[in-house]
Structures are given as structure tokens and as C-alpha cells.
Amino acid sequence: MTDRAGISGDLSERIRQASARLGEGGRSVAELVLAHPEEVALLPAAQVAARLGLSESTVVRFAATIGYDGYPALRRALQERMRRHLAPAERLAQYAEDRSRRTPAAQSFADDRADVAATERDLAPADLAAAVRLIAAARRTYIVGLRSSFVVAYTLYHHLNPTLGTVRLVDPARGEALDRLASLRPADALVAIAFPRYTRLTVRAAAFAAAEGAKVIAVTDGPLSPLARHATVLLAARSSNQNFANSNVGALALANALIAEITVRNRRRAVPALARLEQVLGVGEVLAEDAD
Numbered sequence: 001m002t003d004r005a006g007i008s009g010d011l012s013e014r015i016r017q018a019s020a021r022l023g024e025g026g027r028s029v030a031e032l033v034l035a036h037p038e039e040v041a042l043l044p045a046a047q048v049a050a051r052l053g054l055s056e057s058t059v060v061r062f063a064a065t066i067g068y069d070g071y072p073a074l075r076r077a078l079q080e081r082m083r084r085h086l087a088p089a090e091r092l093a094q095y096a097e098d099r100s101r102r103t104p105a106a107q108s109f110a111d112d113r114a115d116v117a118a119t120e121r122d123l124a125p126a127d128l129a130a131a132v133r134l135i136a137a138a139r140r141t142y143i144v145g146l147r148s149s150f151v152v153a154y155t156l157y158h159h160l161n162p163t164l165g166t167v168r169l170v171d172p173a174r175g176e177a178l179d180r181l182a183s184l185r186p187a188d189a190l191v192a193i194a195f196p197r198y199t200r201l202t203v204r205a206a207a208f209a210a211a212e213g214a215k216v217i218a219v220t221d222g223p224l225s226p227l228a229r230h231a232t233v234l235l236a237a238r239s240s241n242q243n244f245a246n247s248n249v250g251a252l253a254l255a256n257a258l259i260a261e262i263t264v265r266n267r268r269r270a271v272p273a274l275a276r277l278e279q280v281l282g283v284g285e286v287l288a289e290d291a292d
Contacts, residue, residue, distance in 0.1 A: 010118070011066075011078070011081065012034070012222040012236070013222075015033065015034065015066055016223065018065050018066045018067070022065060023058075025062075026061065026062045026065060029048065029054070029058065029059055030062065030066075032051070032052060033074075033078070037078050040074075040078055041075055041081075045059040045060055045063075045071040108247075112249040112250075114238070115238040115239065115247055115250035115253075116249060116250055118238040118250065119237045119238045119251075120253070120257075122236060122238075123257070127233055127234065128235065128257065128258065128261060129261075131217045131233045131235055132258065134189045135191070136164065136262055136265065138166060138187065138189035139166065139185060139188050140166050140167075140183075140189075141160070141167045141188065141189045141190070141191060142167075142168045142169075142180060142181060142188065142189070142191070143156050143168070143170065143190075143193070144181075144190065144193065144201075144205045146172065146202055147199055148195075148246060148248060149193040149194055149195060149248070149251070151248055151252070152219065153169060153170075153191070153193050154169065156191060157169040159259045159263070160262060162274065163263050163266065163269065164269065168180055178201060178204070178205050181208060181209065184212050185213075186212065186213035186214055187214075188214045189214060189216070190214055191217045191219060192216060192217070192219070192220075193218075193219040193220070193251065194218075194219075194220055194225065194226075194227055195221050195225075195239040195246050195248075196246065198225065198226050202227070206218060206227050210230040215232040215233075216231050216232050217231070217235065218230065218233070218234045219237060219251060219254060219255070220234070220235075221236060222234075222236045223236075235254055237250040237251040237253070237254040
């Protein structure tokens with residue numbers, strides 16, 4: 001598989017960049033690839049064409065238009081994506097059998113560096129700016145991220161709420177589940193964070209928010225994510241899982257970028273809020289010293 005000039009190696013990015021050059025038939029193939037990649041990964045071009053009522057040449061041409069050297073190369077890319085989404089135990093078993101890899105620690109550092117670089121490279125400034133505007137303008141911004149994504153959700157909440165004062169964290173550990181979203185309104189925003197395997201409650205939260213007319217900022221791994229269909233703005237972060245567990249480093253780097261943009265662009269609100277926070281923390285330090 002070779003990249004053509006101007007086309008990203010990531011499948012979803014290839015489809016996005018080539019969308020203007022896809023005809024009606026090509027768009028039908030793209031929709032099938034995005035909605036059911038696991039099916040396309042297992043089907044020859046003739047069967048995909050028959051399912052969509054298209055010619056086989058249309059399917060083959062779609063693969064070439066998005067930058068692959070033929071339909072078999074597209075299938076291999078989809079199969080590789082499926083492999084990356086295997087259960088952790090299966091990935092660990094595959095990793096242990098691969099003697100050609102570097103040490104686990106070295107591979108982990110290399111994957112994290114690659115994730116941050118890919119996240120920065122593929123992040124559209126317009127999408128980041130749109131997310132910043134929606135969060136800053138929202139009556140309330142709810143943040144939901146469960147399981148390993150909770151660390152990303154809490155990072156956003158921890159830094160944004162003192163600055164904006166309008167951020168709410170959905171925390172099932174406190175017995176809330178999605179109860180906090182009962183007060184969600186069209187003037188609100190929801191930041192939904194999920195990576196494979198996607199947490200069902202997070203997807204349900206995004207669907208509910210979209211149905212209520214609220215803005216949904218999805219932080220996930222790309223247009224193939226089930227969050228994408230509910231997103232007002234999609235912020236994609238590379239989530240490497242070459243070892244046995246997904247890495248949150250790319251998502252955390254994206255969260256830090258979002259925090260930096262929101263804080264700087266809303267510094268009139270941020271400066272007094274942060275000064276007040278420093279004052280409170282200073283009092284806490286004095287009390288701790290007195291207790292000693």
C-alpha cells in the first residue's frame with residue numbers, strides 16, 4: 001500500500017480528503033466502509049458491488065480514489081484495523097509471539113510518540129476552534145468518559161471548571177450514571193470521550209444530547225467511531241493499541257491542547273478565576289503547615 005500525494009495514511013482521513021471527488025456510487029461505498037468496516041474487510045469487490053447495486057469497477061475505483069493500490073489494499077487496511085481492535089488478551093498473545101518487536105517499554109514509548117504526532121498532524125484547526133467556541137459559549141458543558149477514558153474526562157473537567165465555572169463531570173463512581181444529563185438543554189454542550197472498545201453509556205449519552213439539541217464534541221479515534229454520528233464537532237486522537245491496552249497519550253495531548261486554547265481565548269474569565277484558585281490553595285497550604 002502506498003500513499004499518494006496529499007492523502008493521509010489513515011483510512012478515515014483518506015475518505016474525508018477524497019469526499020469531493022467521489023461520485024454517487026463512491027459515496028455509497030464510503031458510507032458502507034464507515035458504517036460496517038468489518039463486513040467490507042471480509043468481502044471481495046464483487047460482493048460489495050452486488051450489495052450496493054453498483055458495478056464492481058465502481059468499488060475498485062473508490063479504493064483508488066482514496067489512495068489505495070487497488071481494492072485488496074483497502075481490504076488489508078480494514079483487516080489491520082480489525083486486528084488492532086482485538087480484545088486485550090488476544091493482542092497480548094499476538095505481541096508475545098512476535099519476536100521481531102523491540103522491548104515492550106521501548107515499543108510503548110515509540111507508540112506514544114507516534115500517537116501524539118499523528119493527533120497533532122490530523123487535527124483540523126477549524127475543528128479545534130469550533131470545539132473551543134461551543135464549550136466557552138455553552139450554558140453548561142457536561143463531560144463524560146468512562147473506563148480508561150475517565151482520566152481524559154477528569155483532566156478536562158479539572159482544568160476547565162475553575163476557568164469557566166460551567167463544566168460538569170458525569171461520574172458514575174458517585175452513583176450518577178447519566179442522571180446529570182437530565183437537566184441538559186439545547187444551550188448546553190456535551191464532551192463525549194470514547195475509544196475502542198467504546199463504552200455503551202458514553203455512546204448513549206452522545207445520542208441523548210444530540211436528540212435534545214445540545215452540541216456534542218466527540219473525542220474519539222475518528223469517523224468510524226459510534227460517537228461520530230452524533231457529533232457536532234469530532235476531534236480525533238490516535239489511540240495506539242499495539243501492545244495489549246489502548247494508550248490515552250494522544251487523547252490527553254488533545255485535551256491539553258483544548259484546555260490551552262479555551263484558557264487563553266477566555267483569559268478575561270480565566271485570569272481572575274485562576275487568581276482566586278491560587279488564593280484558596282495558598283490558604284490550604286497555610287492550614288496544612290499549622291496542622292503540622
